[in-house]
Amino acid sequence: MRVLFATSEAHPLMKTGGLGDVSGSLPSALRAQGADVRLIMPAYADTLTRLPAWHPLSELHVEPFGPCRLLETILPGSDVPVLLVEHPLFSSRPGNPYNTADGHAWPDNAERFTLFCRACELIALDRAGIGWKPDIVHANDWQSGLLLALLQLHAPSHARLITIHNLAYQGVFDRATFERLGLPWTLWQPHGVEHWGEMNFLKAGINGARFITTVSPSYAREIQTPPFGNGLDGLLRHRQADVVGILNGIDPREWDPAHDPALPRNYDAEHLEAKRENKRILQAELELAQDDDALLIGVIGRMTEQKGLDLVLQAADDVLAMPVQLAVLGSGDKALEWSFTELAARHPGRVSVRLGYNEGLAHRIEAGSDVFLMPSRFEPCGLNQMYSLRYGTLPIVHGVGGLNDTVVDITPETLADGTANGIVMRYLDAPAIIWAVGQALHHFRDKARWHALQRTGMRCDFSWEKSAGQYLELYRRMLAERGAED
Missing domain, CATH: 3.40.50.2000 (Glycogen Phosphorylase B;)
Structure with missing residues (x-):
């Protein structure tokens, strides 16, 4: 199965938190179990400086943002192919991918991640000229949520899944921003991006997904309640049959006290x-x-x-x-x-x-x-x-x-x-x-x-093997459903 894994960060190319760790490990674990996974993320300025090598793959024209380039490389320390969306909104801006140096969100984040989602959309629809089209599109958090809503407008549509790493961050913008982004007006509805009169990227992803996964079983239950639901608990309760908690793993090679090069003294359970x-x-x-x-x-x-x-x-x-x-x-x-x-x-x-x-x-x-x-x-x-x-x-x-x-x-x-x-x-x-x-x-x-x-x-x-197997099972279910529909 061919999987496009869309994320806004992946260690070691960019990391601000758990999303970066997961995106740097899960695709490799999925490939180890037979999936053809390709990771796509923005080509941030700092990301390009961390790469030993990359090469241009194709030129894209993304409305209304103009031309951008698709670069190709390999995730360091793995065999995971990485596609990078290069555009000045990403590539000319060093530092944190979401916030300015004083901790405030970049004022054009809606534009930046709409550009990212629209570039991913072209790849998913086989309009990027790279000779590869995914069967499954796996989005992560609000930054790629809009992608699933966009793909839902095309028939036949892809198998679509979104992983919520932290429901507190939803990508919420006003209606004027939506109008400025040049998105299809059919998305401005409660079953699309609209949420209480505002644009909500994460809600768009939930609405566009066949399955909604979270990063632990307990959190999957918690986000369906008002104290943890951040205003989306009603929608998630409505979709409760499609909400699945899959515990994150860790990279046992990177986090191994017996071989960790960062430690002055290595040890194991028998040599404390x-x-x-x-x-x-x-x-x-x-x-x-x-x-x-x-x-x-x-x-x-x-x-x-x-x-x-x-x-x-x-x-x-x-x-x-x-x-x-x-x-x-x-x-x-x-x-x-x-x-x-x-x-x-x-x-x-x-x-x-x-x-x-x-x-x-x-x-x-x-x-x-x-x-x-x-x-x-x-x-x-x-x-x-x-x-x-x-x-x-x-x-x-x-x-x-x-x-x-x-x-x-x-x-x-x-x-x-x-x-x-x-x-x-x-x-x-x-x-x-x-x-x-x-x-x-x-x-x-x-x-x-x-x-x-x-x-x-x-x-x-806590290795990724078990968790990757659970994601693969969801992928297979989605593909089986698509086959039955066809």
Whole structure:
């Protein structure tokens, strides 16, 4: 089967979060199981500089944006063919693909991702002159949602699927923007792009998809409820038979403490003494006190309200009254950045904060920390808790979304049956975080139990093989339905 995998980012060509990780791994896993997958994404300025080689494939004319080029390359470290849409809206703009340097959305994002979707549409309709036409079009998040609505206007249409990585981001613009984009007026309806008088890219993708997948089973259920549905829960309940939760995987080659080149000392479940060495080296790198008995808590990710980091700040004084250290890596909300920087200044040797993103340091924090804190208010899947488990670092999480599907709380029952691998908060506030850290410290002091918990986590299998098989099953169902219709 031929699959066009449309995404706005893919590691290592562009990554701002989980979408980039998934798009950098899932296509390769699908190809390993026999699918002819080709990934398509914008040719951002930074993407082109990261590529060792690429070549022009064809020239496209996309109304009303004019000419653009289709480039071809290979996703580094894989055999996945990559198509890149080159146009000044992407290729002359370095930095974050969605936001300006001050964190605001690019004012022409609607134009940029409409251009991307229309270029994908030409490829899907075999009008791009590349001699390849997909059977299945797999869109991801709002940036490629419009593509499925456009394809729905053509008959016979393709098998279409959209994966929602985070429902909070929907690509919402006013009606004047819709009119300016020169899109078919038939799309301006509730079954198309219109949502309460505005244009909604993600809703367009949901309406145009045969199946709607999310990145964990729990999140698939949650987004059909008002607290997590972000205004689309009614539509998703209406489509509940078509909503499928498939847990994300991780790349076991990139996240492998036994062979990770970013680590000072490699280790596995049978050689955890080397993990302690990574902790000491990380403490030195981050200017934390050399203290084997301190519980080192790692935090990596976007500094946003979603991640619950404001609650970490509220809990910080009580948490730091315990024998713990805090290592934070991330960026985002400027007020949160300032507050964490100020916290580190008040607690030298106990708290270290690094703003921005550093892939190597992220790996070293995963390896050197004793626990990893993820107090997310919602979390579609989450990847860091999986990385943590693989590195023998116990996650402390709020039991939502994919966190609920991957972390097994420490209870007498789960300790007895050997499934416990972390601490799950069933309610989220600052006292819950204080309680959870206290529980982690209690178990940390029992070294035999702690090592058993670490080994349980390190045995968890979060590779992409199972998840890719579930996507392939949906692809086959869609193709079978198309065959029956024909």
